Amino acid sequence: MKILICISHVPDTNAKIPFKDGQPDLNGISFVIAPYDDFALARAVELRDETKGKLTVLNVGLADTEPTIRKALAIGADDAIRVNAHPHDAFYVASQIAAIAKQENYDLILMGRESSDFNGGQVHGMVAEMLGLPCVVPCMKLDLNGNVAVMQREIEGGKEVVEVATPFVAGCQEPIAEWKIPNMRGIMSAKTKPLKVVEPVAVENYTHITKYEMPPQRSSVKMIDKDNIGELVRLLREEAKVL
């Protein structure tokens, strides 16, 4: 089975991001594979092994994302494609992925349900629409039975089991697989696995981020004695007016 895993290169989720002149200051912040993409990658490696297939990792990004791509190769992807462009917005990224997928005819196109930088949750749906493929999000379990996938998908207040034949797109989340940590052999072999750099297709910009700000800070916490709980109830009703 021919599998494509699309990953985002995002700031470490533990990082505190400072802002300077309305822009995020990402100097000195370490970057990782976006957490949901990392779950999808882990399952993609397992499915590649099960089907004795081929797993390609794709990232839309400038040269600074290559260490993140190499990490995906160390975890188990067979080869990599980097589209040499700044990932301007979801439509831009989806257009690049769709352009490559049209040539390669992947059976499975996997990614996370959203990235942890822009949290758009749009790329999977856009890629599916551009390719005319079905799309399952958020996918928390994916098993293959020949060319039919049985998936568990989270819905409000529960889950549903869906079936769809390949090819399709899925946006994944935990607990689809355990995150995989690269071992020494993986890290060594990742250095020599093929990483192809391709130039982007031309895409119109539909959106533009004009400003970043810190979210409004909460004024300092008001502490209430545990033996005076009635006071909390009063404050919630009269001061916060939320009851």
Place this chain on the structure above:
Amino acid sequence: MSNVLIYVEAENGAAKKSSLEAVSYGAAVAEMLGGKAVAVAAADLSADHAGELAKFGADKVLHFGGTVNQSSEIAELVAAAAQQENAAVVVTAKSINADLAVPMIGVKLKASVATNVTALPDLSNGFVVTRAAYTGKAITQVSLHSNVKVLSIKKNASGTKEYNKTLAVESFNANISASKITVKEVKKQTGEILLPEADIVVSAGRGLKGPENWGMIEELAKTLGAATACSKPVSDMDWRPHHEHVGQTGIKVSPNLYFAIGISGAIQHLAGVNSSKVIVVVNKDPEAPFFKSADYGIVGDAFEVVPKLNEALKAAL
């Protein structure tokens, strides 16, 4: 082209509260643009409940006779309605199915898309929306350039507002292609308040020591008419189902009131809750980082505080 189209999702025949917020949001945008607010709903909205859409701001309701269960079907319905109504803006509330329909609608309409929008747009210089990014660690202003804009709004982006317009319902037909996805089984809890819809959320963490102790959390939620939620370790240990997990890799909520009980407040948990209006933290550790992000705090053992809080609320509400 200045009309606004709002997709309305229903539950048990009535529009979801989040969809009513979307209608009010859409009505406010339509006023800014000098156009009409048109709602589109499928057969899951019963005719008896269509009136609520006019109450909260819809000038017209397009009622589709069929059902749309998959995101691709929602996308086709909404795109067809948007084209018929010459909509400049399409609005949906966040939901699992609508969230996936939104990017599909964007591609169909060659539209600019913004998800997780937290406030009304600023039209003073183009069309600029405010949305959360970096999992709640940043607020961004995004300028949308296309003729058509598709927005999905977070809970409490504008709230509901009563307009009490005159109801006009039109039946609407669209050719919806059958989805290639087959639903084999649905396991859904019934009779509970759904987490993304809830005005109040009662969330608990490892401080509760085990799944057998969740009874008091459920009691408290019942008293408040709240949904229950949990931290990531709790869902990882299977103490609670995954769809209750709130945080960076779980559900992001923005209720009016969020109770965090026995949750230390790791940055990944805060990411899922920091757009809540009011946060109350109960933790026996006075150094718990969550207190720094709370509005009200109680230092105390959950096993002592929660039952007392429940009694006090029962007496007051």
